[in-house]
Every structure is written in C-alpha cells, then in structure tokens.
Amino acid sequence: MTATDDKRVRNHERQPATRRLRIAVLIKTNSGGSWILPQVEAMRERGHDVTVVLPPGEGRLTKELRGRRFEVVECPFPLRPGPSMLAGLWRLRRLMRRLRPDVLQYHLIASAYVARLATVGLPIRRVHTVAGPLYLDSPLIRAAERLLWRLDDIIVCGCRNASDRYAELGCPSRRRAVATYGVDTSAFDPTGAGPETRAAARAELGIPPDAFLAVMVAYVYPPKRLVHAGRGIKGHDVLLEAWRMFRRRHPQAHLLLVGGGWTTAGAAHRAELVQRFQVADDPSITWLETVPDVRPCYQAADVSVSPSLSESHGAAVEAGAMAVPSIVSDAGGLPETVDERSGWTVPRDNAAALADALEAAYDEFEAGTLASRGTAARQRMVDMFDNRDTARQVADICETVATVAGRP
Missing domain, CATH: 3.40.50.2000 (Glycogen Phosphorylase B;)
Known part of the structure; x- marks a missing residue:
C-alpha cells in the first residue's frame, strides 16, 4: 500500500x-x-x-x-x-x-x-x-x-x-x-408515545403504573471456560445481588428481566440463578424468557441496566434509542454508550456500586428529572449509533x- x-x-x-x-x-x-x-x-x-x-x-x-x-x-x-x-x-x-x-x-x-x-x-x-x-x-x-x-x-x-x-x-x-x-433508530423510536403508551405497556406486563421500573434485556449465556470462569458474562448475578440491596430501601420498585437461556446450557444457568436468588418468591422481579417485541418493555421502563462482565454495546443502544437512560458497567464498549447527561457507568462485577447507581436513578425518578436523561440518550444514539x-x-x-x- x-x-x-x-x-x-x-x-x-x-x-x-x-x-x-x-x-x-x-x-x-x-x-x-x-x-x-x-x-x-x-x-x-x-x-x-x-x-x-x-x-x-x-x-x-x-x-x-x-x-x-x-x-x-x-x-x-x-x-x-x-x-x-x-x-x-x-x-x-x-x-x-x-x-x-x-x-x-x-x-x-x-x-x-x-x-x-x-x-x-x-x-x-x-x-x-x-x-x-x-x-x-x-x-x-x-x-x-x-x-x-x-x-x-x-x-x-x-x-x-x-x-x-x-x-x-x-x-x-x-x-x-x-x-x-x-441500532435502527427509526424502528426504536419513542416519538409520539405518551403517558397512555407507557400505561398500556405497564398494564400488559403487570407492572404498577407508578412504580420505579428497571429493565435488563439480555440472553442468559452459559459460563465460559476460557473467560470469566463460572460466571455468565451478562452479569445477571451482579444485578440480582444489587437488586437485593436496593429493594430493601425501596420495596415498591420493580425489576423486569427479559431473556431466556442461550442454548441448553444457558437455560440451565438461568434456572440456577432463579433458584439462587429466589426470583420466583420475589414479587418485585418479573423475568420473561421472551417477548414478541422488546420495545414495549422499554416504553414501560424508567432505566435500563447492562451490568456485563464483557460486552460491546449491548442493549444500551436499544434502550437509548427508546429514550431510556442506562446504567452500564465499565466493561468493553459499554461506557461508550452513555455520557454524564444520559446515564451512569459503574465498575463491573460490583453489586454495591450498581445498587448506588440504581439509587441515583431512583432519586431522579422521584424528582421528575430522570426523563431528561432519556432525551439525551436518544440524541446520543441518533448521532453516534444509527x-x-x-x-x-x-x-x-x-x-x-x-x-x-x-x-x-
């Protein structure tokens, strides 16, 4: 050359x-x-x-x-x-x-x-x-x-x-x-959606209309032998541990997990997580294996969480395109998806830090300012990730x- x-x-x-x-x-x-x-x-x-x-x-x-x-x-x-x-x-x-x-x-x-x-x-x-x-x-x-x-x-x-x-x-x-x-910012576009859309999405999912709702959209991948041995890379275990801490202070908050196991081994890992964190007995957690369209889940949500141990950009770009701010780990390319106006970055594999970020999002939810982060997230996706x-x-x-x- x-x-x-x-x-x-x-x-x-x-x-x-x-x-x-x-x-x-x-x-x-x-x-x-x-x-x-x-x-x-x-x-x-x-x-x-x-x-x-x-x-x-x-x-x-x-x-x-x-x-x-x-x-x-x-x-x-x-x-x-x-x-x-x-x-x-x-x-x-x-x-x-x-x-x-x-x-x-x-x-x-x-x-x-x-x-x-x-x-x-x-x-x-x-x-x-x-x-x-x-x-x-x-x-x-x-x-x-x-x-x-x-x-x-x-x-x-x-x-x-x-x-x-x-x-x-x-x-x-x-x-x-x-x-x-x-992300396809024309397909993932909240333009025109109002309070009625949010209310309908929550009713369909069985989420209380006034609850703070965090969402995580990710398949459950089985632990890899060569990397992060014994751990699922998407960080479901980190979020579930952080949720325990956060929910003690906010029992009315709700966590929506969307994603089944990727392959039979992934399904087995998901079942192990459900048992370990007693998800079936926790009324604050809804875990759906699949949905026909993930966009209503974002329409219902207040914040998206991507706590991966390794990732490129993941679900944070879909969430951002739907004007949902994100909490992301500092793994891989995830920090590239947010800035100080559109979300939070926390150390990977740190449940306490993740719980603190959920607390920060909740405070803005209570103050009525969280939606402005969603607006900034949407603009970031249009500018950088279309x-x-x-x-x-x-x-x-x-x-x-x-x-x-x-x-x-």
Missing part, C-alpha cells in the same frame, strides 16, 4: 468501486446475528453481489435473508470439533474458489479462524468484523490473535474498546477501523479494501 492508500483506509473515505464487487459474508450462526442485515443491505444498494455463508438449517437469520432475496449458501465447515474439520476447511476453500469473492467479510471469532485458514493464498481481501471483545479476555486467544490478525486486511471493530485492544496486540491504526453494529450510518461505513471499508488491494 502507498501512503495515500494507508490514509484512505485509516480515514474510511469512500473509494467508489470501479466495478460491481462480489462480497461473501461468513457468520457462524443462522439464528442470531441479525445485526448483519443493515450491512448486507447497504452493500447490495451499492450494486454489489452479496452471498451470505451460514451453517446448515432453517434458522431465523437464514429465513430473513432469503425473505430479502439474498443468496444464502450453506457453510461446509462443521460446527463442532472433530475429525471432519480438516475436510471441512478444504470444502470451504473450494466454496470460496467457486464464489470468487473480491472481499470476504466474517463475523465472530470462530468464523474468523475458519475464514483465515480456508483462504490462505487465495486472491481474496479479508475483512474481520468484531462483534464484541469477549474473546480477547482470554490470555490464550489474545496470544493467538497477536499473530493471526495479520491475516486480516482490515479489522472492523464494533466498539472503540476492541480497536484499542487490537492496538495493544500490535495492529496499526490503518488496519483497524471502528464501525458499531448500532445502524444505517454504520452499515454505510462498512460498505465503504469493503470497497476501499478492494480498491487499495488493486482489484480491477
């Missing part, structure tokens, strides 16, 4: 493709990962051919992509470790040779390992898109990434924290961009990578 090319990648200036690009997108899930949708739509809007490579089966993501008329191809690499992995890598390499993408974009670290190995030596530009920095909490994976990031033409970090951590691994600024997955803007950033980066690489 020339110095001028380096500057273009670093500043993410759009370099219009001289021809229609073939872009392949690889992700290890066919159920989650809906955050790729704005990105692949932005690529297609620019006239590029987009193929999405997913695990076999009819997951929610597969169905959504096919409904939008994207080409979906089954990934031939096996989901589980075993003797077929080498053969799977070879089949994936053959698939890439058949698709002949100019750019291969991959999301999630497992996809990154597979994509890098399967395309070594192929004339493909590789764009590693980092959904969250959890895997970098593992010393083993950090050691591997210190070497393997060099196989990526560019790393698109979903938060500044991830970019900073790759900088610590020796990745230069021109090889790490920041483009958040963001996923249509960030989807265009990713499309810019894919085009620039192809151009800088000297593609025709």
Whole structure:
C-alpha cells in the first residue's frame, strides 16, 4: 500500500468501486446475528453481489435473508470439533474458489479462524468484523490473535474498546477501523408515545403504573471456560445481588428481566440463578424468557441496566434509542454508550456500586428529572449509533479494501 492508500483506509473515505464487487459474508450462526442485515443491505444498494455463508438449517437469520432475496449458501465447515474439520476447511476453500469473492467479510471469532485458514493464498481481501471483545479476555486467544490478525486486511471493530485492544496486540491504526453494529433508530423510536403508551405497556406486563421500573434485556449465556470462569458474562448475578440491596430501601420498585437461556446450557444457568436468588418468591422481579417485541418493555421502563462482565454495546443502544437512560458497567464498549447527561457507568462485577447507581436513578425518578436523561440518550444514539450510518461505513471499508488491494 502507498501512503495515500494507508490514509484512505485509516480515514474510511469512500473509494467508489470501479466495478460491481462480489462480497461473501461468513457468520457462524443462522439464528442470531441479525445485526448483519443493515450491512448486507447497504452493500447490495451499492450494486454489489452479496452471498451470505451460514451453517446448515432453517434458522431465523437464514429465513430473513432469503425473505430479502439474498443468496444464502450453506457453510461446509462443521460446527463442532472433530475429525471432519480438516475436510471441512478444504470444502470451504473450494466454496470460496467457486464464489470468487473480491472481499470476504466474517463475523465472530470462530468464523474468523475458519475464514483465515480456508483462504490462505487465495486472491481474496479479508475483512474481520468484531462483534464484541469477549474473546480477547482470554490470555490464550489474545496470544493467538497477536499473530493471526495479520491475516486480516482490515479489522472492523464494533466498539472503540476492541480497536484499542487490537492496538495493544500490535495492529496499526490503518488496519483497524471502528464501525458499531448500532441500532435502527427509526424502528426504536419513542416519538409520539405518551403517558397512555407507557400505561398500556405497564398494564400488559403487570407492572404498577407508578412504580420505579428497571429493565435488563439480555440472553442468559452459559459460563465460559476460557473467560470469566463460572460466571455468565451478562452479569445477571451482579444485578440480582444489587437488586437485593436496593429493594430493601425501596420495596415498591420493580425489576423486569427479559431473556431466556442461550442454548441448553444457558437455560440451565438461568434456572440456577432463579433458584439462587429466589426470583420466583420475589414479587418485585418479573423475568420473561421472551417477548414478541422488546420495545414495549422499554416504553414501560424508567432505566435500563447492562451490568456485563464483557460486552460491546449491548442493549444500551436499544434502550437509548427508546429514550431510556442506562446504567452500564465499565466493561468493553459499554461506557461508550452513555455520557454524564444520559446515564451512569459503574465498575463491573460490583453489586454495591450498581445498587448506588440504581439509587441515583431512583432519586431522579422521584424528582421528575430522570426523563431528561432519556432525551439525551436518544440524541446520543441518533448521532453516534444509527445502524444505517454504520452499515454505510462498512460498505465503504469493503470497497476501499478492494480498491487499495488493486482489484480491477
């Protein structure tokens, strides 16, 4: 790359493709990962051919992509470790040779390992898109990434924290961009909703109309062996412990948890939390495994809580878009979602500090000033986290990578 090319990648200036690009997108899930949708739509809007490579089966993501008329191809690499992995890598390499993408974009670290190995030596530009920095909490994976990031033409970090951590691994600024997955601020928009909407949402959820309501929206992920051993990364246990402290002072307050277990192991961890914190016997806690639409939960809420041990931006961006202020931990990219006007940041894994932040939110709720934080949170999401803007950033980066690489 020339110095001028380096500057273009670093500043993410759009370099219009001289021809229609073939872009392949690889992700290890066919159920989650809906955050790729704005990105692949932005690529297609620019006239590029987009193929999405997913695990076999009819997951929610597969169905959504096919409904939008994207080409979906089954990934031939096996989901589980075993003797077929080498053969799977070879089949994936053959698939890439058949698709002949100019750019291969991959999301999630497992996809990154597979994509890098399967395309070594192929004339493909590789764009590693980092959904969250959890895997970098593992010393083993950090050691591997210190070497393997060099196989990526560019790393698109979903938060500044991830970019900073790759900088610590020796990745230069021109090889790490920041483009958040963001939130659809047109779909998550409280404009026009008034007291009647809030009252109806609370009635549907069984929440008293005048109670202080904190909400946490997150799947319950099972504890990871390599990171935060024995702990669920979303911090449900931290919040439930903090709630015990807070509720002693405010018995009429209510906590709404939304999210079931992610996989069978996650469901088992959720059941263990319910038993450990005696959730079923606590009338101040409602825990819903799933809802058809999460927006009424935010319409009913006074404050959102994201107490994760590791996270990118999480539910704080949805809450903010719905004009709900957030209490977030200082893990990963969460502090990027709030400022002193729109929420609070507390040390991760600190139930006492979280209880104090709930107290601060409650004081503003009682004083009638908490809503102003919600207004500031909404504006922050519109200005910094609209996923249509960030989807265009990713499309810019894919085009620039192809151009800088000297593609025709």
